Amino acid sequence: MALVVVVALIAAVFAWFWGTINGYAQVGASYGARVACSCRYAGGRTLGDCAKDFEPGMGMISLSEDAHAHSVTARFPLLARQTATYREGGGCQLEPWK
16 A cells, blocks of 8 residues: 555656656757767767767757768657757757647
8 A cells, every 4th residue: 555655646746857857858859969960070070989078967868960961969768859960160959849
């Protein structure tokens, strides 16, 4: 019985803060994609080295790149994904949110 109450309480807290949690995940993924794209394609550094530029607390953000499209995608597990693409003369630009 106590386990059911604890699980229900955790679910309620998660539901209450869902908008905030989701917002932070989206902003973190967007920031990560933009910074890593600029680092990779404007700065010429490796993607692994670009992760060093992240702010503290961004350890859950993972990066992947599409070298052909000159883009970097950042992901926050299960919640958010954002891509930034390098365009000559315009730098790295985030893809529109869906």
